[in-house]
Amino acid sequence: MTRHPRLRRRLAGSALTASLALALTACFGSSQGGAKDNPNADVTITFWHGWSAPSEVKAIQATIDAFEKANPNIHVKAVGNITDDKINQALRAGGSSAPDVVSSFTTDNVGEFCNSHAFVDLTPFMAKSGIDPTTTFPATQLSYTQYNNDQCALPLLSDAYGLYYNKDAFKAAGISGPPKTLSEFDADAVKLTHQSGDTFSQLGFMPDYHFYESTITHFAAQWSPTYFSADGTSNVANDAGLKAAFEWQKGLVDKLGGYSRLEKYRTSFGDEFSNNNAFMTGQVAMIIDGEWRAGMIDDSDSKVHYGVAPFPVPDSMAAQYGKGYITGTIVGIARTSAKQNAAWEFVKYLTSNTDAVVNFANAINNVPSTTAALASPKVNQDPNFQSFIKVASDPNSSTTPSSPNGGAYQLTLQDLGYAYESGKQTDLQSGLEEAAHQIDTDIAQSQ
């Protein structure tokens, strides 16, 4: 009599174990990528990208068409409007409809892609094709596509940040040209600010961290900070430049009327990527933004008469004027792909063929991402655009480094920024130390 319940329990236990094993096998799948496919075979590879605007889709399709013409045996099925969330989920799900080649608009998740081996290391492929990454790609662009010496992605066009300024507003305020140092910039921002009751009729610059591209990491690039120590732990509490960036931003918030007043004015702005962008409507006289803004202004009915220059540098680093924040689109090969050699032929073409890079960059108003393409005379020679080419080529320009848990460390710094600019956090050093501890804890959790 007592054997039956035991037997039942055992059977139930076995059934549960079997179910779990079956389910887990189904969930986790096998993701052993291999590079044994024949690149000369007739294959179709799937390429996921994030471009969705008709002009962008047309431009990437033109690049694909040119690749297929040069490689008639490889056909590319492009799938657009893909976000990083979809990429992450699809790479884990695998299956026949999973992508072979994947591009992402943000560099923030490269560390995650490399660390999890979602993307294969491209170093052996580059070696096989005789590509020297250090001479092919600028150092900054190369750095944001790798993590811990795992070059799991390559740059596919870049974005460089600079200063856009309203020439009419400058003329009206008696300012002769764009500021080069931050003390000049602060003075100009105050001069360009016109109060109107408890708000503004025009603001010189909107430093609040919730405003468009006014983020701490974009500002801090002017100090070339070191976010992580050589051992991979957070360095944010020890980096004098990062601290100075926080202090400069807070100082400007106070000079321009204080956090509450600025925040109230900010709520009257339109969306960043609409024709109601506050710079395009004249509500703000200067902004930090990427090279794409020039194209957007030119394509819109905005009447703003704008100029472009590198973003000013700290007074103590005046000699480095010309640098800025660099980022860009990245592209990699999914480790679940069974056609990695064919996928590499496509990635190689997209990222290192000078004509392909230049044509695509010109078509979508992005900065090229190879050394040769940056120097190419075929690149858009518009003076405004060339300002960004110079920022992208500047050896002192910097980026936000890869981290195994993506942009989590940037979020921690951003949170500190919100607390500091609003006055909720008054002791900056203590805030930076807490942020460093949080960053290390989050990274440990992700490992």
Next chain:
Amino acid sequence: VKKTASRNPGLRDRRRRERIRNVAFLSPWLLGTGMFFVYPLVITAWLSFTRYDGFVSPTWDGLDNWRFVLHDYPFFWPALRNTLWFVVVLVTLRIVVGLALGMLVIHVKRGSSVLRTVFYAPFLAPPVAATLAFVFLLNPGTGPLNSALQHLGLPQPGWFNDPAWSKPALSLLAVWAVGDLMVIFMAALLDVPRELYEAAALDGAGAVHRFRHVTLPHLRPILLFAVITGVIATMQYYTEPLVAGQVASGQIGGSGQQVEPGYPAGSTLTLPQLVYNLGFQRFDIGAACVIAMVLFVLSMAFAALLMRRGSGFLTAED
């Protein structure tokens, strides 16, 4: 009886057949519950003790995920506080307003069907569209509501841009779409026997006493149903706070620009947002499962407490 059964093979066979038949009849339910409730629950509980990123098979990690979420994860406690705030305030407001509207609609002499339609229609609006509309209407700088308040000389709250007003603004949105509860309460109110009201009136009971001693006891099971389903739905409150926070912040995310969770100042952050962020964006699936388990336990505790105190779904007459 047992002794008789054990000695009577015929009786034993019949009972076994009965048991098999009962199980066969129950099997669709057993299968559904097993597949869609027990199995996910067991897996979620197990994964909360493992390290799992979706690529490499889970590895046992003891209490590390629980320690991380409860001690080291800065968003957990603010999100829990916000979720509980919504459970208490939002559920209460929806029930009070839903009941009030239900009573209004059944008592008005003319235009009842128009009112019913007007109050019910917002419930049909897609949550994303409704939230976008509210963010526009309540925009502190350009929204029509604050413009009207300014003309009237009244203070203009920051609504979705002010941590002190973002949750009340979301509550306003939830109350606006209270048509579902209004319809349920209307049906329940129409079901209360008229003669009870007449008897109470003859005994000299006023409107307040009639509501308290006649209406409320009859509504008790419906109220309990509304509270329990409201609590469970609010525990899963995701779309509206996420959309409101992201749209009001004006941020879209990108390199060097992380979208602030629960803008402004974490005031609209709820636990389901953390589950999605940890589980499907960071792929820290173990930590996401910890939060899912917390939500499950809280929902069960609320439901059990309410069922116990409210004597289940029985009316006063039952």
